[in-house]
Amino acid sequence: MDLSRLKQIDNWSWTVPLAPGEARGEVKLYGSRELLATMDDKVIEQITNVARLPGLVGPAMTMPDAHWGYGFPIGGVAAFDPEQGGIISAGGVGFDISCGIRCLRTNLQLVDVAGELPSLARELSEKIPAGVGEEGDIKLAPEALDEVLARGAQWAVEHGYGDAADLEFIEEGGRVAGPVPENVSVLAKKRQRGEMGTLGSGNHYLEVQVVDRIHDQVAAQAYGLREGQLLVSIHCGSRGLGHQIGTDYLVSLAKAASRLGIRLPDRELACAPINTPEGRQYIGAMNAAINCALANRQILTHLTRQCFTRLMPRATLETLFDVSHNTCKREQHVVEGKQRLLYVHRKGATRAFGPGHPALPERYRAVGQPVVIGGSMGTGSYILAGTAESERKAFSSASHGAGRAMSRKQALKQWHGRQLVDELARQGILIRTRSMRGVAEEAPGAYKDVDAVAEATERAGLARRVAFLRPKVCVKG
Amino acid sequence: MSTPPIPKPGDNEYFEHDADIGVVGRGVTLEEAFESAASATFAVMADLSAVRPERSVTLDFEEADLEIALVRWLNLLLGLSHEQGLVFSRFWIEHDGVLWRGGASGEPWRRDLERGVEVKGATLTMLEVKQGPDGWRARCVVDV
Numbered sequence: 001m002d003l004s005r006l007k008q009i010d011n012w013s014w015t016v017p018l019a020p021g022e023a024r025g026e027v028k029l030y031g032s033r034e035l036l037a038t039m040d041d042k043v044i045e046q047i048t049n050v051a052r053l054p055g056l057v058g059p060a061m062t063m064p065d066a067h068w069g070y071g072f073p074i075g076g077v078a079a080f081d082p083e084q085g086g087i088i089s090a091g092g093v094g095f096d097i098s099c100g101i102r103c104l105r106t107n108l109q110l111v112d113v114a115g116e117l118p119s120l121a122r123e124l125s126e127k128i129p130a131g132v133g134e135e136g137d138i139k140l141a142p143e144a145l146d147e148v149l150a151r152g153a154q155w156a157v158e159h160g161y162g163d164a165a166d167l168e169f170i171e172e173g174g175r176v177a178g179p180v181p182e183n184v185s186v187l188a189k190k191r192q193r194g195e196m197g198t199l200g201s202g203n204h205y206l207e208v209q210v211v212d213r214i215h216d217q218v219a220a221q222a223y224g225l226r227e228g229q230l231l232v233s234i235h236c237g238s239r240g241l242g243h244q245i246g247t248d249y250l251v252s253l254a255k256a257a258s259r260l261g262i263r264l265p266d267r268e269l270a271c272a273p274i275n276t277p278e279g280r281q282y283i284g285a286m287n288a289a290i291n292c293a294l295a296n297r298q299i300l301t302h303l304t305r306q307c308f309t310r311l312m313p314r315a316t317l318e319t320l321f322d323v324s325h326n327t328c329k330r331e332q333h334v335v336e337g338k339q340r341l342l343y344v345h346r347k348g349a350t351r352a353f354g355p356g357h358p359a360l361p362e363r364y365r366a367v368g369q370p371v372v373i374g375g376s377m378g379t380g381s382y383i384l385a386g387t388a389e390s391e392r393k394a395f396s397s398a399s400h401g402a403g404r405a406m407s408r409k410q411a412l413k414q415w416h417g418r419q420l421v422d423e424l425a426r427q428g429i430l431i432r433t434r435s436m437r438g439v440a441e442e443a444p445g446a447y448k449d450v451d452a453v454a455e456a457t458e459r460a461g462l463a464r465r466v467a468f469l470r471p472k473v474c475v476k477g
Numbered sequence: 478m479s480t481p482p483i484p485k486p487g488d489n490e491y492f493e494h495d496a497d498i499g500v501v502g503r504g505v506t507l508e509e510a511f512e513s514a515a516s517a518t519f520a521v522m523a524d525l526s527a528v529r530p531e532r533s534v535t536l537d538f539e540e541a542d543l544e545i546a547l548v549r550w551l552n553l554l555l556g557l558s559h560e561q562g563l564v565f566s567r568f569w570i571e572h573d574g575v576l577w578r579g580g581a582s583g584e585p586w587r588r589d590l591e592r593g594v595e596v597k598g599a600t601l602t603m604l605e606v607k608q609g610p611d612g613w614r615a616r617c618v619v620d621v
Contacts, residue, residue, distance in 0.1 A: 040495055068495040070602035070618050095597040095620045132522050132595035133564065133586030190560045201595040202621050240559045246620075247552040247598040251545060254601060268601040407493045408594070408621070435592040477595075 001039040008033075012460035013393075015059075016048055023051035023060075030394070030460040031064035035452055038405055042068040043075075049265040050078050054273065055086025057335055057342055061394055063349050064456035065373070065403030065448060069094075071268045074348035074404075077397040079333065081342055082274035087262070088283055089271035090253050092345035093328050095246030096200075097286055098293030099237030100324035100350075101372040102170075102301055103383070104317040105223070106308070108230045110210045110472065116311055117208070117430060121473040123307040124206060125432035128300065130477045132201045132435070135194035138299065145189050148196070149181040149241075152291030153322075156298035161197075162319075166301065168361045170294055170322040171351065178330075179291050180284025184241065185248050191240030192292065197299035201435065203401075203442055204236045204477030205374075206304065209381060209469035219367040219385045219466040223320055231469060232317060233381060234300050235374055236477065237326065238293035245289050249282045274343055283328070283343075290327060297322055320383075321370035325350045325400035333395050344395050352386035352398035352463045371463045373454055375402045377431060377474040378424055378444030382454040382465055389461035398463035399454070402447040411446040412437070420444075433476035442476065489517035492603070494618050498596075499603055500551075502615040507543070507606070508570050510613035511550055515568040515581070518551055518599070518619055519558070524591040528566035530582035537578040543606040546577060547615045551599035554581055562586060594621045 006014040006029065014036060016027040027047050029036060043066050050072055051060035057079045066075030071091015080086030113120075129136045140148065148155045153174030157164055167174040199206060211229045214220045225231075238245075254270035256278040262271065272278035301319065308315040328345045335342075344351075353360055353369040360369055368386035375381045379402070390396050406414075417436025420443055424431050433439050458464050490513075492499035498521055502514025519525060536553045540546040550570060558565055563583045570579030602618040 042495075070497065070600040070620065074496050091600070095600075132592050133562070133590075135562065187556045187560060191556060193560075194562070195559075201592075243559075243597040243620075244556055247548075247556070250598070250601060251548060251552075254545070267604070270601060404496050407495055408498055409491055409493055435594065437591070437593045441594060 001036050001041055001043065003033065003037060005044055012456055016044055023048060024053065025051050025056040026059045027051050028059040028061045030062065030462060031456045032452060035064050035448060035456055038448065039066060040068040043073045046073040047076055049269055050076060052265045053087050053269065053271065054262060055080040055084045057081050057340065058395065063397065063399040063462065064460065065399040065401055065453045067404050069347065072345065072347040075399065076347045077345065077349045077394055079342040079344045079395050080274065081340060086274050086343060087271040088274050088279045088328055088343060089269055089345065090246055090249045090282060091268055091270055092347050093286060094326040094347050095243045096237040096326055097242035097245060097289035098324040099326040100293065100322065101374055102234040102297040102322040103320040103370065103372055104232040104301060104304065105225065105320045106230045106232065107316045108312065109228045110230055111228060113312060117473055119311055120208065120307065121430040121432050123311060124473065124475050127303055127307050128199055128206055128475055129197065130199040130475055134198060136197035138196045139194055140196060142189055145192060146181040148295045149179050149184060149288035149291050151175055152294040153298040156295045161299045161302040166298060166319040169319040171324060174294050174298065176287050176290045178284060179288040181288050183281050183285040184245060184288050188241045188244035188248065191244050195239040196296060197303060198239055199236045199300065199477040200239055201438060201477040205377065206475040207233045207471050208473035209233060209471050211467050212380065212470040213468040215465040215467060216385065222364055222367045223370055223383065223466060225467050232304055233372065233374060234297055234304065236296060236300065238289040239296060241292050242289040245285045249285065253278065253282060286328065290324065293324065294322065323350050323372060346397055348400050349397045350400045351396060352390050353396050354386045354388035354391050371398045373399050373401060373450065373457065375450035376444040376447040377442065377471055378429060379450050380471060381469045382450065383467045383469065384454065384457065384463035385466050386463055387461060390463060393461055399457045402450040402453055404446060405448045406446050408441040411441050411443050414445065415440045415443040429471050430473045431476060438476055489520045491517065492616065497618050497620050499616060499618050503612060505612045507613045508572065510615040511547060511570050512568040514547060514615045515551060515554055518596055519565050521596050521619065521621060522593050523564045525566040527590060528564050529584045530567045531584040532563060533580055533582040534561065535580040537576065539575045540577060541575045544604045547606050548599045548601060548604065548617060550577065550579065555596055555598060564590065596621055
């Protein structure tokens with residue numbers, strides 16, 4: 001990124017100088033000089049275009065892990081007021097609606113079960129459907145799928161996939177309000193028929209991790225974390241149903257914007273005012289997809305538990321938290337001293353409510369919401385806690401991952417999947433995959449430095465580091 | 478309707494994008510460019526030279542905007558592929574004004590098919606359908 005196009009606010013935040021009237025709000029980019037320097041200039045163009053959209057409240061922002069996306073940049077956050085013509089954008093949510101991370105804490109210490117990890121890796125890779133073209137054992141009739149879309153993870157628990165205790169630690173109790181299954185196309189529902197309880201591919205994964213380092217003892221205690229403990233992170237979303245909703249509405253909203261007289265700086269920002277039939281229709285479908293993703297991660301949680309307990313009967317896996325990072329959520333925020341009802345787009349960004357927020361489960365209310373920055377398979381991930389400062393700065397948002405530093409094409413030129421798998425095995429990280437090409441595309445070196453992203457997230461006041469996790473087993477999608 | 482050749486590895490063209498993949502289709506005619514873009518898209522997911530054209534699907538749609546037509550063509554193919562559990566390797570399309578009719582052939586996913594990354598959908602980013610001195614070019618970013 002050409003840093004001369006930016007104006008530095010402080011060590012961890014930057015803005016794009018805009019001429020008066022050039023945009024409806026300001027642009028703010030969070031991150032260190034080094035992180036921003038590695039970003040593509042397209043990130044500036046995309047977030048500046050977001051700042052031109054109707055009804056924007058506060059700045060259009062990027063998180064420290066931002067990179068060039070479609071529509072919004074990945075790591076983009078923007079809030080819109082429906083009473084001021086605010087919009088909803090399919091490109092501001094992404095095709096993988098409600099992609100996110102379910103984090104499970106186990107009662108196992110690495111030192112006690114290290115010898116079981118190869119068996120566990122084999123069991124997980126055999127029982128967790130992963131990769132392009134893979135289907136799960138659950139085949140849902142259309143009526144049952146509508147129930148999933150209406151009830152989310154609650155449906156999954158009621159049908160034997162997991163425990164009621166899981167629901168307390170999923171955003172919105174496992175079911176987002178306002179789903180309208182009728183707004184989801186027949187093709188989207190057909191695509192999901194065999195995809196409940198599947199991981200998908202690309203950057204999706206199921207990882208067994210060890211707590212390597214505690215940064216914040218108080219929050220770690222509240223989250224039930226201790227050094228040497230094994231955790232599991234499941235990264236996936238709403239699968240074919242969400243992808244089809246994304247494709248259906250990207251085109252229909254692009255046409256609606258034109259029909260409704262919204263001048264888009266780029267057609268990729270396809271959107272409609274929230275208070276229009278087109279906007280409401282997408283929101284209903286998107287909420288249905290969020291519930292689909294929450295149910296999907298709940299089913300995968302159940303399958304993961306089965307794998308663990310088959311090998312280690314005394315193992316317990318409790319849901320630490322489940323947080324989505326491709327959403328638009330209806331939330332209350334204080335803006336210039338006033339409560340406002342806003343639609344907050346987070347595209348590759350995580351919600352990060354601070355201490356005391358009423359939406360948090362009692363157990364975490366004093367320390368803030370768990371936030372997961374999922375790193376690459378060779379480096380590690382962070383658990384952070386939401387801060388009060390993030391509410392003031394970023395509508396309670398934080399980074400969601402390490403963020404890509406190079407394209408998949410570049411990564412394929414630089415790495416070979418087999419070599420990477422062997423090298424990671426020498427480092428004590430077991431990779432299980434059906435796609436060596438996918439491994440090369442997801443090479444640790446293709447991502448930003450996760451330590452730098454987590455530090456910038458903390459220094460910018462978006463969330464504070466609680467624990468660093470090292471990967472031990474990774475089932476790649 | 479002619480039978481298009483099975484693409485060879487390296488035939489497909491891509492352009493750089495940070496998180497996703499840019500696909501490019503080229504052809505003497507607009508239709509060839511669309512078929513080439515479809516091949517590039519599906520080659521992200523599998524080695525198409527190993528995919529047998531055992532089963533076929535057809536599709537049709539109405540679209541006046543050439544660029545939106547490219548996105549709809551690719552997304553309809555992706556939707557049918559995922560709905561029916563098929564991977565496609567051959568593609569054909571024709572159009573008469575706003576009416577588009579096309580199809581694809583392939584086979585169900587096999588364990589021994591070399592796999593790449595799932596394409597979630599075609600986007601409006603870097604979307605362009607253009608005729609130049611050397612023929613037509615059809616491109617866009619696909620989400621993976």
